[in-house]
Amino acid sequence: MGSLTVNPAKDCALVEELAGPAAGLFNRHLSVSKEWYPFEDIPWGDATDFAEEAWNAQQYPLSQGVQSAIIVNVLTEDNLPYYTHTLLSPIKEDHPLREWSRRWTAEEWRHSAAIRDWILATRAIDPYRLEDDRMAQMSKGQVPESDSVAEMIAYVSFQELATQVAHRNTGQALDKTRRGKKIMSKIAGDEGLHHAFYRDLVLAALEIDPSTMMMAIQSELRNFKMPGTGIPGFTRHEEAIALAGIFGAQQFLDAVVKPTLSYWRIFDLEDLSAEADQAREKMSRNLAGLTRLAAAQQARIAAMQA
Ligand SMILES: [Fe+2]
Numbered sequence: 001m002g003s004l005t006v007n008p009a010k011d012c013a014l015v016e017e018l019a020g021p022a023a024g025l026f027n028r029h030l031s032v033s034k035e036w037y038p039f040e041d042i043p044w045g046d047a048t049d050f051a052e053e054a055w056n057a058q059q060y061p062l063s064q065g066v067q068s069a070i071i072v073n074v075l076t077e078d079n080l081p082y083y084t085h086t087l088l089s090p091i092k093e094d095h096p097l098r099e100w101s102r103r104w105t106a107e108e109w110r111h112s113a114a115i116r117d118w119i120l121a122t123r124a125i126d127p128y129r130l131e132d133d134r135m136a137q138m139s140k141g142q143v144p145e146s147d148s149v150a151e152m153i154a155y156v157s158f159q160e161l162a163t164q165v166a167h168r169n170t171g172q173a174l175d176k177t178r179r180g181k182k183i184m185s186k187i188a189g190d191e192g193l194h195h196a197f198y199r200d201l202v203l204a205a206l207e208i209d210p211s212t213m214m215m216a217i218q219s220e221l222r223n224f225k226m227p228g229t230g231i232p233g234f235t236r237h238e239e240a241i242a243l244a245g246i247f248g249a250q251q252f253l254d255a256v257v258k259p260t261l262s263y264w265r266i267f268d269l270e271d272l273s274a275e276a277d278q279a280r281e282k283m284s285r286n287l288a289g290l291t292r293l294a295a296a297q298q299a300r301i302a303a304m305q306a
């Protein structure tokens with residue numbers, strides 16, 4: 001995603017220097033992440049055979065926004081192999097980011113398994129439509145692209161936290177008895193750890209080459225799109241999810257962008273190149289734009305509820 005803001009030679013040197021921090025962060029991840037089993041929380045006793053009883057929307061009525069959130073959440077998890085492929089293509093075989101990415105991919109599959117089994121047992125979503133949409137999305141293999149590893153790790157830092165917020169808020173909209181809340185909350189916990197890995201990798205990169213990272217972060221923030229653009233009807237889903245208050249511009253600004261930029265101390269960075277300093281100024285304008293967008297979206301939600 002984005003125009004070529006990062007010098008390829010500088011990006012290569014940065015990736016080399018990130019081997020040590022990446023290995024350390026991977027070990028930290030292994031020590032804090034908890035194994036869990038995606039089949040354990042599924043209400044299997046509620047499940048019925050689709051050949052005997054056809055699916056219908058009244059079996060588990062959910063608002064359009066919540067349905068869209070569940071569909072986008074599970075299909076995004078399904079598409080992980082393409083993200084892995086994109087992230088790994090510029091990384092050398094023996095770099096610790098490869099080992100991390102394999103573990104990350106394995107964990108994301110667990111999320112997809114848990115959400116899909118839960119959907120099938122509770123009949124929350126039309127399973128035929130879901131499978132058709134999965135085939136359509138995965139046959140395209142469309143994922144956000146970046147021109148450099150610097151931009152990729154900046155993007156994934158925002159995206160993992162955004163995904164955590166989206167999963168957590170989806171869970172909040174579900175009832176306890178059918179266990180959707182519990183499953184979404186377990187998944188949100190993993191996403192928080194994924195975010196912590198990339199966020200701290202970016203922090204290490206900011207120490208190595210603050211100017212390159214400043215430009216990469218600004219570029220990714222300006223162009224940010226949630227993953228899932230290859231999902232049929234993605235724009236419609238995105239709108240419904242935002243209007244349901246699950247994830248929109250306001251959540252992106254308050255729960256993703258602001259805490260992440262402040263963790264990185266973006267506005268305290270010193271010794272930036274002239275170009276990177278300009279990128280930081282642009283970022284302030286981007287943030288003002290995002291603030292206006294969030295206010296407009298909140299006004300639409302308020303008008304709908306009036
Ligand atoms: Fe996930």
Ligand SMILES: [Fe+2]
Binds near residue numbers: 108160191194
């Ligand atoms: Fe994740």
